[in-house]
Amino acid sequence: MALFAIENLTFTYPGSITPALVGINLDVNDGEFLVLCGQSGCGKSTLLRHLKGALTPHGARNGSISFKNVPLDEVSFRAQTSAIGYVLQNPENQIVTDKVWHELAFGLESLGYENAIIRLRVAEMASFFGIQDWYHKSVYELSGGQKQLLNLASVMTLQPDVLILDEPTSQLDPIAAADFLATIHKINNEIGTTIILSEHRLEEVLPGASRVIVMNQGQIACEGSPAHIGHELKRTDDPMLYAMPTPMRTYLALEDNVESVCPVTVRDGRDYLQKYQPAVSVESAIPVQPATSMKAGIPQTTTSTGEPISTLKHGICDASDCHDVYAEHESLNRGDIHDGYDCSDSRDIYAEHDRSDSRDIYAEHDRFGGNDSRDISEHAERGSSDDMHNGHDRRQSHDSPIVTLKNIWFRYEKNASDILRGLHLTVYRGEMYCIVGGNGTGKTTALGVLSGLYRPYRGKAQMLGVDITKSKIASLPQGSIAVLPQDPQTLFTRNTIKEDLMDMTKSKERIDDIAELTEITDLLEMHPYDVSGGEQQRAALAKVLLTEPKLLLMDEPTKGMDSFFKRKLAEILRNLRANGMTVILVSHDLEFCAMYADRCALFFDGSIVTENVPREFFSGNSFYTTAANRMSRHIFEDAITVEDVIEKCQTII
Amino acid sequence: MRDTFSSCNPIVNFIYFTCVLVITMCVKHPVILGISFASAMIYSIYLNGMKAIKFNIFFLLPLMLIAAIINPAFNHEGMTILTYIRDNPITYESIYYGIAAAVMIGSVILWFSCYNAIMTSDKFIYLFGKMIPALSLVISMALRFIPRYKIQIKRITNAQRGIGRDISAGNLIGRIKSGVSILSIMITWALENGVDTADAMRARGYGLKGRTSYSNFRFDVRDWTLTVVLMVLFIMVVIAIRAHFISIVYFPAFVMNDFDGIVFILYAAYAALCLLPLLLDIREDIVWRSLRLKI
Amino acid sequence: MPNYYLISLLLIVLAIAAFAMAFERRKPQARDLVIVAVLVAIAVASRAAFFMVPQVKPMIAIIIIAGVSLGAQSGFLVGALAGFLSNFIFGQGPWTPWQMFALGIIGFLAGILFRRSPLKTKRLPVCIFGGFSTLVLYGLIVDTSSAMMFTPRLSKEVLLTTYLAGLPFNAIHAVSTMIFLLILAKPMIEKLSRVKKKYGLVES
Known part of the structure; x- marks a missing residue:
């Protein structure tokens, strides 16, 4: 039975010329688990909001939507309230009351149920969701994940036929997100509620989905089962391919049979990769593996001068390409300085290899990446020629640590427990240093110490050559350190983004430059709250960059970003680092760190447990690592990104 | 501190505080005020511990002193003159009255500190949610x-x-x-x-007709009993005052009701009203102790 | 001797109840409730933004702005509820109804005076109203209540002394309210009218 039948739906927001939805035709069947994906601003939310009368936006509309064969406009508000459940993106904003129990009862109160019935329904839901332990708590005591679970539970008390969720996990950390999505699957499997979900975290969602709808610019680009949607994306050269789970992308790059079943989970991906197993011997014959250099007796991942080995990074379609060229350049210059078990030799070969290889890789990506990767290779080329120019300067700057923390101890109050416990950290100029780790390990506090917000009670902290444990952070040149906060909305004061930027500088030129760099030129006249989350993030970045920081600290910059914005962000950061800026970021996004970091560090229990270049870092971890590594670690020792896996597989063939 | 009274239905809590506050504010009788003050003090310390003691010394005491001084300083009624300050008579009656006012304001504030500990926001919302x-x-x-x-x-x-x-x-x-x-x-x-x-x-359907208001609170037998006890005690005290068993006149001269058996019972009734939550706690303690002994 | 305290308390409770019932009768929509709740919470939480200057409280300024942009009835409710809720944090007391009433009346008058008036966009009149209402309305109402609490036998002298004693505090409060209105009124009224459009709250 079709629960929803959408026919030829076209919708335009007031004051807008281009329609937000164009000719949407979609049937949603009872009991389905439908995943809606697409780039930010593709119309996902607009479409979802059309499925609930109370949330339908104002504007010009054509076409029809029916619910259980009745036009949706004719389904009463009361019937819609209980039959169609809706969970919004931001867990904080949707909670209405101050107590958990009251929130659970809210919808049932609206429907006018008696106390006894509400008590029963609330008790059921609280038990199903495991909420009974915090049933009497105030909402502000809950974690973000608990809040979103509460939103879900308080919708489920209405016993809806269909549950609509608009990017429900975008504000959650990976563990809370996985919990939440597992609960959604449980609801679908055990209660049979139809699920319509829009998500960026496809790795976790797709395995349980029955159908995937990909949207692009207000239209449905393609649809199909998770196992087949990939072929369709590949055929139409859809950029959404990049957002698909790692096993799928790997498979699609290597296989051409459009009828075949695409692996969706890491387990399926592992099974698929088995066919490359016999080739291990061939693989180890390749001389340029960092793992090989380890075997060759190089125990450390930083050279004797403390220079990070980031320059060794493999040529994947990202910033590291310019480093590779630079690495070659540098090692030629420095070959004589190093001695003993120096890695400069291997580095030469490595860089050489990369350079010759990289074209192929790009060509490979062009196959399904379209213009995007061409852009990137262009950038990379531009970057490398720049590097050739000022390679000498860069080398010097590379050697100088910009941040040195030694044995830092910090706690918020005298009687509280220590948050940072003997933290050591050295970051070099121009580096992109990523700190990963679980919640509550002290990552964000460490960022606070770096920004001068918190002063450690023990230890030494040198920032940009100034000892900040002795003198005040204020003695640093104004704006030399800037922080991009997790919540970009904490930075906007004015009625337009332009006015906000003008708070930072009077120079119109600089604003234009920054706006171009962060790609917000078209948004300058808009109100900061009228643009999308990703755009807000870029506007916030623009504002922060106007302080001309030498060191940029970022807290979860990719939170809630789709894969396109992530790549855009990586590109912006690379341009900035080319001009000598250093970036330290704290993130849960392992894929992002693996792709773009120079070095990664694992934060645990108030200090850094291990740090290394991404390749070594992620191939050294067994659990806390990228999906590509988990999927391929039984075959390749050090493939950490999809591109790595694809490349290695191709070498074997 | 675990308080039994706060686990009662908010309606009972609210009736209790209304009764004691109304009597405290309306009756300037020294004994009644004394009972109010002492009970409120004990209960607030029972509920809030050290915090209450600090509050009493640093905030309440100065406030009461001011009240005790302001009255004789501005009010020159009364016939027993103690002394003159700048040609204004200071009378015994106004001093007594000042002390009574000070004890009253002290008691009211103490009752409110108990109220704040017990009447949390969700209880308030429960009480007025329907209205x-x-x-x-x-x-x-x-x-x-x-x-x-x-x-x-x-x-x-x-x-x-x-x-x-x-x-x-x-x-x-x-x-x-x-x-x-x-x-x-x-x-x-x-x-x-x-x-x-x-x-x-x-x-979630806000705006539909016939919205109800859910609560976790139940009105059980204990709540009924307490309500009845509270009302009986309260009515006893009110009648006692209306019938002048308990009476006080400060001006022009200080005249209080005589003390006899009936009056003692009425005082005791008011004390029982004020101390009801503490009595509940004591009863609970005894029950628990006997339960433990049985094991 | 009439008990001034109880009589005035009764009147005040009735006045607050009248406003409350009028609001309930209007069957307010979700958006109406949210905007009032948001403003109440801002008025109460605003103190936290000035943790480094503790004597400064922007509450009255925010209540006035609420009255100016949402009208007299909402102005009263924002004021009264802000008074009520801030006492949930700092402790309810015999002063609660008076504070609620004083703050409510300020919001109410702000709505009456400025909602439809062309003066709304001018800073000075709103500032003057803010200073005056803080000093006279809030100051006098709250001081009268404490005078009544301290000495149930009211006299002119007692009242006068209480007012004089309270004057310095009320004056500082009034000046800070004026400063807040001077800086905050215009941008905040703009923000509110933008949000009113976004919420779809039509100017009634």
């Missing part, structure tokens, strides 16, 4: 927003520091200015994000 459903929801929402806004103010402050706007430095005007800009960011944020909250309310 003023929309406003009690507004209260609940505002109580949800307030801690959230405080956290957000902190975040904004930190974010502003992160782009070089330090707000704890500078002179008064500078500080106020940066405070205002933080507030301004917070206001925009709060108002804009409120749209989502309204959507979430609509999505």
Whole structure:
């Protein structure tokens, strides 16, 4: 039975010329688990909001939507309230009351149920969701994940036929997100509620989905089962391919049979990769593996001068390409300085290899990446020629640590427990240093110490050559350190983004430059709250960059970003680092760190447990690592990104 | 401290506080006030511990002193003159009256400190949820927003520091200015994000006719018993006052009712009213002790 | 001797109840409730933004702005509820109804005076109203209540002394309210009218 039948739906927001939805035709069947994906601003939310009368936006509309064969406009508000459940993106904003129990009862109160019935329904839901332990708590005591679970539970008390969720996990950390999505699957499997979900975290969602709808610019680009949607994306050269789970992308790059079943989970991906197993011997014959250099007796991942080995990074379609060229350049210059078990030799070969290889890789990506990767290779080329120019300067700057923390101890109050416990950290100029780790390990506090917000009670902290444990952070040149906060909305004061930027500088030129760099030129006249989350993030970045920081600290910059914005962000950061800026970021996004970091560090229990270049870092971890590594670690020792896996597989063939 | 009375139905809590507050505020009888003050003091210390003791010494005592001084200083009624200050008579009666006023204000404030410990916001919302459903929801929402806004103010402050706007430095005007800009960011944020909250309310059917108001509270036998006991005691005291068994006149001369058996019972009734929560706790203690002994 | 305290308390409770019932009768929509709750919470939480200057409280300024942009009835409710809820944090007391009433009346008058008036966009009149209402309305109402609490036998002298004793505090409060209104009124009224459009609250 079709629960929803959408026919030829076209919708335009007031004051807008281009329609937000164009000719949407979609049937949603009872009991389905439908995943809606697409780039930010593709119309996902607009479409979802059309499925609930109370949330339908104002504007010009054509076409029809029916619910259980009745036009949706004719389904009463009361019937819609209980039959169609809706969970919004931001867990904080949707909670209405101050107590958990009251929130659970809210919808049932609206429907006018008696106390006894509400008590029963609330008790059921609280038990199903495991909420009974915090049933009497105030909402502000809950974690973000608990809040979103509460939103879900308080919708489920209405016993809806269909549950609509608009990017429900975008504000959650990976563990809370996985919990939440597992609960959604449980609801679908055990209660049979139809699920319509829009998500960026496809790795976790797709395995349980029955159908995937990909949207692009207000239209449905393609649809199909998770196992087949990939072929369709590949055929139409859809950029959404990049957002698909790692096993799928790997498979699609290597296989051409459009009828075949695409692996969706890491387990399926592992099974698929088995066919490359016999080739291990061939693989180890390749001389340029960092793992090989380890075997060759190089125990450390930083050279004797403390220079990070980031320059060794493999040529994947990202910033590291310019480093590779630079690495070659540098090692030629420095070959004589190093001695003993120096890695400069291997580095030469490595860089050489990369350079010759990289074209192929790009060509490979062009196959399904379209213009995007061409852009990137262009950038990379531009970057490398720049590097050739000022390679000498860069080398010097590379050697100088910009941040040195030694044995830092910090706690918020005298009687509280220590948050940072003997933290050591050295970051070099121009580096992109990523700190990963679980919640509550002290990552964000460490960022606070770096920004001068918190002063450690023990230890030494040198920032940009100034000892900040002795003198005040204020003695640093104004704006030399800037922080991009997790919540970009904490930075906007004015009625337009332009006015906000003008708070930072009077120079119109600089604003234009920054706006171009962060790609917000078209948004300058808009109100900061009228643009999308990703755009807000870029506007916030623009504002922060106007302080001309030498060191940029970022807290979860990719939170809630789709894969396109992530790549855009990586590109912006690379341009900035080319001009000598250093970036330290704290993130849960392992894929992002693996792709773009120079070095990664694992934060645990108030200090850094291990740090290394991404390749070594992620191939050294067994659990806390990228999906590509988990999927391929039984075959390749050090493939950490999809591109790595694809490349290695191709070498074997 | 685990308090049995606060686990009773909010209606019982509310009746209790209304009774003791009305009597405390209306009757300036020394014995009644004394009973009020002593019970309120004991109960507030029982509920709030050390915090209550500190509060009593540093806030309550000075306040009561002021009240005790203001009355004789401005009120020159009464016939027993103690002395003259700048040609104004200071009378014994007005001193007594001042002390009574001081004890009254002290008791009222102490009763309120007990009230604050027991009548939490959700109890208030339960009491008035049916009478003023929309406003009690507004209260609940505002109580949800307030801690959230405080956290957000902190975040904004930190974010502003992160782009070089330090707000704890500078002179008064500078500080106020940066405070205002933080507030301004917070206001925009709060108002804009409120749209989502309204959507979430609509999505869960707010605005449908016949909205009910759910509560976890039950009105059980114990609550009935307590209500009856409270009302009986209260009516006894009220009758005692109306019938002048308990009476007081300060001016022109200090005249109090005589003390006899009936009056003693009436005082005891008021004391029982005031001490009801503590009596409940004592009873609970005894029950638990005997339960443990049986094991 | 009449008990001034109880009589005035009764009147005040009745006045607050009247406003409350009028609001309930209007059957307010979700958006109406949210905007009132948000403003109440801002008024209460606003103190936290000035943790470094503790004597400064922007509450009255925000209540006035609420009255100016949302009208007299909402102005009263924002004021009264802000008074009520801030006492949930700092402790309810015999002063609660008076504070609620004083703050409510300020919001109410702000709505009456400025909602439809062309003066709304001018800073000075709103500032003057803010200073005056803080000093006279809030100051006098709250001081009268404490005078009544301290000495149930009211006299002119007692009242006068209480007012004089309270004057310095009320004056500082009034000046800070004026400063807040001077800086905050215009941008905040703009923000509110933008949000009112976004919420779809029509100017009635």
